[in-house]
Every structure is written in structure tokens, then in C-alpha cells.
Amino acid sequence: MTALQLKTPSRPIAPVGTSSRLAICKVWDGEYPWDVRVQKVALALTKAGHTVSLVARNRRRLPATEALPEANLYRLLPCRWLPAWLDGAAMFPAFLNPRWLRAIGNVARRQHANLILCRDLPLAPTSIVAGRTLGIPVVLDMAENYPAMLRSRWSTGRHRLVDFLVRNPGLAQRVEQWVLPRVQGVLVVVEESRDRLVQHGVPEDKIAIVRNTPLLERLRQPAARHDATAPLRVVYLGLLELQRGIGTALEAVAILKEAKFPVRLTVLGGGFDEALLRGRAAALGLGQEHVDFRGQVPNDVALGELPLAHVGIVPHWKDESWDTTIPNKIFDYMAAGLAVVTSDAAPVARIVRTSGCGAVFPDRDPAALAAALRRFADPAVRRVAGECGRAAIRATYHWEQDVSRMLDLVTAVMQRPSTGGVA
Numbered sequence: 001m002t003a004l005q006l007k008t009p010s011r012p013i014a015p016v017g018t019s020s021r022l023a024i025c026k027v028w029d030g031e032y033p034w035d036v037r038v039q040k041v042a043l044a045l046t047k048a049g050h051t052v053s054l055v056a057r058n059r060r061r062l063p064a065t066e067a068l069p070e071a072n073l074y075r076l077l078p079c080r081w082l083p084a085w086l087d088g089a090a091m092f093p094a095f096l097n098p099r100w101l102r103a104i105g106n107v108a109r110r111q112h113a114n115l116i117l118c119r120d121l122p123l124a125p126t127s128i129v130a131g132r133t134l135g136i137p138v139v140l141d142m143a144e145n146y147p148a149m150l151r152s153r154w155s156t157g158r159h160r161l162v163d164f165l166v167r168n169p170g171l172a173q174r175v176e177q178w179v180l181p182r183v184q185g186v187l188v189v190v191e192e193s194r195d196r197l198v199q200h201g202v203p204e205d206k207i208a209i210v211r212n213t214p215l216l217e218r219l220r221q222p223a224a225r226h227d228a229t230a231p232l233r234v235v236y237l238g239l240l241e242l243q244r245g246i247g248t249a250l251e252a253v254a255i256l257k258e259a260k261f262p263v264r265l266t267v268l269g270g271g272f273d274e275a276l277l278r279g280r281a282a283a284l285g286l287g288q289e290h291v292d293f294r295g296q297v298p299n300d301v302a303l304g305e306l307p308l309a310h311v312g313i314v315p316h317w318k319d320e321s322w323d324t325t326i327p328n329k330i331f332d333y334m335a336a337g338l339a340v341v342t343s344d345a346a347p348v349a350r351i352v353r354t355s356g357c358g359a360v361f362p363d364r365d366p367a368a369l370a371a372a373l374r375r376f377a378d379p380a381v382r383r384v385a386g387e388c389g390r391a392a393i394r395a396t397y398h399w400e401q402d403v404s405r406m407l408d409l410v411t412a413v414m415q416r417p418s419t420g421g422v423a
Helices: 036-047 084-090 098-110 124-134 146-155 169-182 191-199 216-220 246-258 274-283 299-308 328-335 346-355 366-377 379-395 399-415
Strands: 023-031 051-057 065-067 072-075 115-119 138-142 185-188 207-209 232-237 263-268 291-295 311-314 339-343 358-361
Touching (some): 023 036, 023 098, 036 051, 036 399, 098 124, 115 124, 115 399, 124 138, 185 191, 207 399, 216 379, 232 246, 232 299, 232 366, 246 263, 246 366, 263 299, 274 291, 299 328, 311 328, 311 366, 328 339, 328 346, 339 366, 339 379, 346 358, 346 379, 358 366, 358 379, 366 379
Parallel strands (some): 023 051, 023 115, 051 072, 115 138, 138 185, 185 207, 232 263, 232 311, 263 291, 311 339
Antiparallel strands (some): 065 072
């Protein structure tokens, strides 16, 4: 059986009550658990009184249904008669995958969904087809500029032969052009992404900025202690991919080492280019006393370690992708009271400059990054930057404010008289 079959979860699904309470079918193209944005969005919708049914991939052949605080989870049902690798490949979130279409349609229909909320571009066409079949609107949660992200990845030369078929930037661009006029709303993570969509003809009132910000309660946790002890403790949190600039950070540490400036970089995360970056660190003569690759760690553990650092870095390449999206890590650093040193990718550079929480350097310039880090050798300078970052979280960059915009867009979509497209 290739379609997801619905079974009764261990906790009954809450019925849809008044017309203001919606049944929402949320679509996530990866495994669940876990994804921080998926969890935060689903939990916010649930706390607002809506019922969320989450459709997710299932290469690990976990139970088909699971009741979670944020949503009732429906994983694709494995095809037991297929080898695990082939079954997983058949779950690939292609732009129009019949297996996903049946799964989304089944969940949305049986849970009497009023709206489909699809995360990212790969399953947006499938969600649109399902929504049209059921006569319900579709909202796209555009967590990143997907075509530009693929172009950025391809620019490293690390793409594989299969990517010409399944992660092709040109095809993704054409799919996005087809999708945008056919969804009823779009969530974006930053103003630069909104501006890009407006330039593509999407009305601004059908876009909501829902950033990857922390809850205000994060500010109750202890902030970084900017003591005067050496070395300067620098942290990077996130995926390890070349286009995220970790190579630049390693070269900057090597420059500081050569200059006898005491510094230690802790890298929290894993990814496609981890082995390559570990090899680069070794080639630069950076031992564990200078660079500590911690690998993938649970999110709560990573967040708990941030206040042990002095400076958080965002060394991402300045390209179309990073000029139109924003990583979670900048807000995590700011909430932890760290000084932030970022490349000049447009959104992060704008936030750092306007909030006064750190410094900006030209991307892919290790000498400039090294110089920026040296500016924060003084604990008083770090402390001021950290306090500015936390003040900006308290005033502007917190999840409660972003949730309000998301709920307003959902309400507006449901109040429109038709399920026509956005353009």
C-alpha cells in the first residue's frame, strides 16, 4: 500500500468547533520529529484553538500515527514489500508525487480540513492539487528562497548527478512561478523575501512575515557572561555546508592563531560538508584547542551551550539565497546575549547594524572576519553588543509577534470569498 492509511491516534483528534476554529492540514516534506519551525508553527496554531494534522515523510518506518502536543502526526505508511531504500526513495517530496498527493488528500478529507499549510516549495504543487480537489485554500510557508538555495548549493560544485533531476534550480524556479499565483497566502521569514515576492507580482496583503524568532521566555535564561578570560570563545550553530561560510571562519581562526590571538571556535551542527570542513581545519593546522567540531547535538543542548560563548558568527555567503532568507542562529545568539559577527548578507547585516548587536564583515574575507572578531576581545564591548541584541529580541524579534502575523494571515485567507490564487 503506497498511500498513508489513517488510524486512530492514542489521543483522539479534537473536533472542529466554531467557525473561527479551523482544522489545518500541515505538510512537511521531511521526517518528524523534528524541525524547529514546523513544531513552533504547529504549536502556535494549536494554542490558538485550531486542530493541526501534520503529514510527514517516513523513511525510518515509524508508526503511521502519533499524537503530539503540537499536532496529530500522520506519517506516510511504509511499503513493507519494498526494500527500505527503495521505499524511502518513493517518498521523495517531488513536486508532484502521487504518494504524497494521496496522503495529503486522505488526511485533509478525513479530518475535514479547512486549510492546507505547506512548508516550502517541493510539495507545494501537490498541496495545491489536493486543495483544489477538496475546495480548500493553500498557504505556503516559504522558509527559504528554494530556487536560490539550490543555486547557492550548486555554486560550490558539490552537487551530485542525481541533483540534475531532483534538485535542479532551473526546474525549481519554474515550479515557483507556477505555485505563487495558485496559493492563497505566503508566510516568509524576512522582509527581503517579502520584497522579492512583491516584485514577482504577489500582493503584499497576501504575505506575512513570520520570522524564526525565539519566545520571549528565552530571555529569562541566563545571558552570556562576558568575562575577561582568554581565549575568545566563538560559536557557530547550524548546518555544515560550504555556502554557509564555515570555511571562511576556519581561515579566520588560522589567521588569529598565527597572530598569537587566543581564540577557540566551537561548531555545533553537522551536514553534507562536515568531513570536508574537518579536513580543511586539519590542513590549516587547527587542533581541537582552536576548533571543536561537536557534530549534531539536540537543539536544547545547543541553545544551552550558547551562553558559554562570547561571540556568535553567521559567516554565510552573500548571494541571492542568503540575501532573501535568514537563519535561526542570529536570533538564538541575540537571545543568549552574545555579540554577533556576520557577513554582509542583506537580512542579517541589516539586523546587526540596526540593533547594534555586533559587527559586519565582507563575505568570504577571512582577514576581515578575523579583524571583526578582534574587536570583541574587550569584554565591555561584547557586553554592550549582547545587551543590544537582547533588547532587540524583547522589542521586535520574538515569536509572540510573529505568531500574531501568522494568525492574522490565516484569518484573512479564510475570510476571502473564493479560493482563487494570489495574483
